[in-house]
Amino acid sequence: MIKDHLQENENVKPNTAFLEELKNKLPEFFNDGGFDLNKFKNALKENNVNEFSEGYQLNFIGKDYARKQAGDAPTSVIVPDNEHNQKEENKNSKNLFFTGDNLEVLRHLRNNYSNKVDVIYIDPPYNTGNDDFVYPDKFEYSDKQLKEIFGMSDEDVSKLDALKESKSHSAWLTFMYPRLWLAKQLLANDGVIFVSIDDNEQANLKLLMNDIFGEDNFISNIGVEISKTQGNKVGAAKKGKIVKNYEYILACQKNMNEFKRVPLYDAGRVWDQHYTIYYDGSQFTNLFEYIYNSEIYSEFKKDNLCTRNGKLNHEFIEKGILTNKKIKDFFYKESANNIYRKMPANLEIPEDVIQKLKEKSILEYNDHLLILKGENNFDQLLSFDEGIRKNDEYNSEYTRTTIRGNLWKGFYSDMMNVKSEDGVSYKNGKKPIRLIEQLIKWSGKKHGIVMDFFAGSGTTASAVMNYNNDYNANLNYILVQLPEDLDNRIKNGSTEVKKEARKLVKLLDKNSVKRHTIDEITALRINNARRNINEMDGYKHYFAVSPEKETLDKIYDFDPENYELVSDMVESFSSSALGVPGNASGEDTILTTWLAEDGYDFNTDDLVEYDFAGYKAFGIKDTRLYLINGNWHTEQTKDLLNQLGTNKLKFQSVVVYGYSFNIIDMKELDIGLHQLNSTVSLIKRY
Template sequence: MLRDNQQFNESIKPNSAFLDELRQKMPEFFTATKYDEEGNVVESSTFDNEKFQQALKEQNIDELSSGYRLDFIGKNYAKKQAGERPTTMIVPDNDHNQKEENKNSKNLFFTGDNLEVLRHLQQNYANSVDFIYIDPPYNTGSDGFVYPDNFEYSDDQLKDMFALNDEELKRLKSIQGKATHSAWLTFMYPRLYLAKKVLKDTGVIFVSIDDNEQANLKLLMDEVFGEGSFVADIVWEKVHTRKNSAINFSSSHEYIICYARYKRNSSNEKHGFKRNLLPREDTDAYSNPDNDPKGPWKPDPITAHNYYDANYTIEKPNGVIINRPSDRFWVYSEKTLKEKIKNNEIIWGKNDSIPLVKRYLKDVQDGLVPITLFNRNFAGDSSQAKRNIDELFPESRGIFDYSKPVQLIVRLLQIGSDKNSIIFDFFAGTSTTAQAVMKLNSDDGGNRQYIMCTLPEPTFTVNSDGKEVPTKGGETAYKAGYKSIDEISRERIIRAANKIKEENPLLTESQDFGFKHYRVVPPTQETLEKIDYDDQLQLDLFDDMIDAFSSEKLGVAGNADGFDTILYTYLAKDNYTFDVPLQMIDFAGIQLPYVNNQRIYLIANNWQAENTRALVNAIGKNELLVQTIVVYGYTLEMESVRELEIALNQLENKVNLQVRY
C-alpha cells in the first residue's frame, strides 16, 4: 500500500507515465524483460527507439515539419507527479454514508488534494468518465493561488531525478509557494494528464479560465490532449455592467476551453466525442391558426441580403405585382415558389407587402447547434451565480463569492453529456456542478452521477495567541459555523437536493439525491516513520497499524475505523467502484470482506493457524469462489503468510496471493 507506493514513486522518472502509456498502446516497440533462473529481473524492458524511428521513416514522417512544444520551469517535475501513485488513504465518512438517503447513492464527494484523488481514481475510474468540468485557480495574483508542493524529495534526489545542476535546482525550487506562470503550469499539468486517463474515448472536458492563463492553458491542453482534440473556445459573458474605473478595458467575459478525449471531425465518424444539440426553446413562436394539416408553423422571409440567382415578379391573389426589392434577393427559384403557392405555404399579407413563407416545426431539427458565445440570458452571469447560493443560504448571504451560475453548467451538460453520464469536477468549490447535475436530471429525467472533489480550505487562520481569525472573504462562512469550504460544498448539495424535491415531489423515489463522502488523508508522521522500516525489524512494532488509519487517529471526522480506511483504499487500487458488492465472511472468529464474489482482503490483527485453516477449507470446498487474497502485511507475521501460501498451493484452483505494505 503506502510503502509499496513510496518505493514505486522513487523509481518514477519524468517520462515513466508516457512510456507506460506507450507500452499499453504499442507493446511491439518494447524489448522483453529478461529473468534469471530464480525469477529475478536481469534486464528490464526498454523502449526500442531505433525500431520506432524506422517505423516512422516508413511513414515519411521526415517530410513533416518539426513543430513546437511548451516548456516551463517544473515541467519534468510535473511529468513525474503525473506518473506517481497516491501516498494518502481514502477514509469513508461513516456518519454521513450510513444515512438512509446516502447509503445506496452512486454520487461521490471527496475532500482532499485533487491530485491525490485523481491518482486514486486511475484504476477504478479509468476510461469511465463522460464529462469533466473544472474551474481551477486563475493565477490572477488575487485568487489565492500559490504552488502548493513542498518538494518532499531532498536536493540530491531532485538533482539525480532530473539531472540538474545547482542553478537548475534553484530555479526549480523557486516556483514553490509562488504564483508564476511556471508554478501554475506545474500545478495543472499532472491534474490534466490524469484527468485525461479517466475520460472515456467519447468523453469531453470543459475548463474555465480568464485572460491571465488562457493562452498557456490552450498550449498545455494541446500537449496533454493533442491539438486535434480541441473542440471549442467558448466566450462566456460573466458580467453585463461596465466598470468605468477600469484603466484600459472593462472585462466582461471569461473563457471555457473544450477538448475531447477523441474528437470526431465529420458527421460520418462513429468513434469519439459527439456534441449534443441544445434543446429548442422557442417553440411558442410556432402556431397553427389556419389548421394547416402539416402542423404548427411560423412566418419566414422569402428574401435575403445574400445573392441568389433568381429574378422574377410575383402576382398576389389581389392582383398586386411584387418586384424583387432592390437591396435584397429571392431565396427560392420561381419554380420552387410556385410549388409553395400550390401547397398553401405562402402568407400573402396585405396590399403590396412582400409575401412570407411558412416554416414548419416538423421540418426543424431536434435542437440547436451550440455557438461559442454564451451570453448571460443563455448561460447566466456572476450575479446569477451569487443568487444561486444566496437562495440556498438565506441566513448567510454572501457566504461564497466566486462560483459559476448553475445555468452555465447545465448548458455545458446539455452539450456534452447524456442522461446516464458520469460527471467529474475536481475543482468543485461549492459544488455548483453537483447542483446542475441534479437540476438537469430533474428537468429531463436523467440518471447522471457526479463525482466532486474539493480541498478542505479553511475559512480562518490561527493568530499568534491561538485565536481563530476569519480569512479575507471567509467571514460570513466562518460566522455561520463553516470551518472549511468543503463543509459549505456538501451542505449546498443537501440544500439544493431538498429544494428540487420540494419543487418536484414526484422525483423523490426515482432520483439519486444523496452522495457518499470520503476524505483523502495522509498518514501521521509517526505512521510514516513506521512504514519506512527495515525488513529485519520485528513485526510486533506494527500491532497498531490498522488503528493508525482510523478517522480519529488521522484527525478527521466520520467515525471510520482503520479497517474501513485500508479496505476502501485497496478497493480503489484494485479497480473496484465504491458501490461494489461486499459481504463479511467469518473465518474462525475473524471476519474478512469478500468482494464481488472473487477477492478477499485479509486485514486483521491476531490472525492464527486456525483462521488460515477455515479460510483455505472454505475455498477448497467451493463454498467461496476466490481468485485473489490480498494480505495487509503489517499485521501478519512472515510465518503466517508462508503458512497461508503453502496451504493455498495445495488447492486445485489457483489462488493469487498478494502481500502489501
C-alpha cells in the first residue's frame, strides 16, 4: 500500500504520466524497450507530418517537477467516516465528499473514476498577492535526487527550492499543473472542465490548459460580470482607474468531437418590428389590420397606446407588452405562433421537403413557414414563438430571448446576495449558486458526476442539488476540501483574514461543530442546502490522510522475518490512530484504499463478507479476495483452498496485507493456491 507506492514513485519520471496516456492511445508504438521513437517518426513522415514544424510551449520553473507529481501514486490512505456514512440518508448516497489534499485525492480517484466525471468546476486560488495562496506542496526529494531524477543543475535546484512558500507565477503553475493533468484523466470523453480565475493568472491558465487539454479542446474564455462601478469603485473610476467588473471562467473539453452544449438565453428586446404578418392557418393578414379587428385592440386604446386617430405602430406594441399583461399574453402566449416575419435570407431546405411544399403550397418546417411562390421559388417565414422562452437571467421570466455568448452579464445581482446563500457567509471567493448551476446546464448533462476539488464553502454541491430539483436531473457530486485550520488563520492571518476566520469559527460553534476547519464549513453548507430544498439524499464522507512518522518508520524498516515489529500495522490506519473522526478500524481504511486502487468506486454493491475458519474477510465476488487482519494460519488456508476446490468460491486473485502475515503462513498460502489452481494469483501489498 504505502510502501509499494513510495517505491513506485522512485521510478516515476517527469514524462511518466504522459507516456502512460500515450500508451493507452497509441499502444502500437510501445514495446518491451518502451516508446519506439523511430517507428513514431516514420509514421509521421508517411503521413506527411513534420515533427520539427514551428511551435511554442509553456515553460516555467518547476514544470518537470509538476509533471512528475502528476505521475506519482498516492502516499496517503482513504479513511471512511463510518459514523457519518452509516446514517440512513448517507449509506446509499452516490455523492462523495473528501477531506484532504486535493492532489492526493485526485491520485486516488485516478484509479476508480478515470473517464467517469462529466463536469468539473473549480475555483482555485487566484494568486492575487492578497489572497492566502502560497505554494503548499511539499518537495519530497533531496537536492541530490532532484539532480538525478530531473537532470537539474545546482542553479536549477536553487530556483526550484525558491518556489517553497512562494506566490510567484511559476509557483502557481507548478501547483496547478498536476491537478489539472489528473482532472483531465477523470473527465469522461464528452466531459468539460470550468476554471474560475481573474486577471492575475488568466493568461497563464489559458496557456496551461492548452498545454494539458490541447488548443483544439479549448472552448471559451467566459467573462462573468461580478460587480458594477458603484460604491467605493466610483472614486477610483473617477481618478481614471479601470476598475474590476469581470472575472473569467475558462472552459475546456476532453474531446472536441464529443462535447455538445445546451444554449443559455438572455432576455432580448421585447418586440421586433420585422414581425408584420399574421397567419391564422388559412390566410395571411397584415398584423396591424388583424389587431384592429380583434378584442386586444381595446387594451391599446384604453392605455392610450395609439395615435389620436387610433393607429398603431411598433413602438406602441413594445410599450404595450411592457406595461399591459393582456397585451403581453396576446403576443407571447395566445398569438405567438401566428405572428411571422419574412426571413432576410433563405436557409437550405432538403429536397424532399421542397417536393412536399410543391404539393401543398404552404408547409411548416423547423419553426419556419414555407410558402411556394413559383417553380423553385419560395418564401420562408419565421414564427415569433421561436424566440420566446424562459430566460436564464437573475429574474428569470418568459420573454423574447437571445442566445448567450461568452459574455455573462448580470451576475453582480447574485454577488450582492451570495453571502446569505445556504446560511454560510464565506467571503473568500464564494461563487453564486446560479453561476455554477448554469455552467452545469450549459454542459448538457442530466445524469452523471459533477466534481469540485477546491470545494471551499460547498457551492458546487448546492448547485448540483438545485439543478437536479429545477431540471428533473440526476447528477451526483464529488467534492474535495483541504482541512485548513481556522484557528491558525486567527493566529497568523492578516487583519481581514482573522476577521473572516472568527466569523466562521463562530458559525461552527453555533452549530456545535468541534473541528474548526474549512471542510466543516463545506459540510455545514451541504446540509443547509439539503434542508432548503428538502433533499433527502446525503453524501459519503472520507478523509485522505498521510500516516504518522512512527508508522512510516515502521514501513521503511519492515523486515518480513520480524513479525513482531509490525504486529499493529493494521490499527495504525484506524481513524483514531490517524487523528480523524469517524470510528473507522484499520481494516476499514486499508480495505477502502485498496478497493479504490483496484478500480472499484465508493458505491460498489459487490463487496461481500466471507468466513474462513473464524477469520472474517471481504472480497469482490468472483474477482478478488482481501486478507488484511492477522491470525491467518494453516487452518484458514485449508478452508479457503477447500472452498475454492469445491467451487463454492471463485476468485481471480487473493490480496494479502504483508505486515499481517509471517513468512511461513504466506508461503503456505502461495504454494496452496498455485497447486490448486495456477490461475489464482497471490498479490502481496505493503
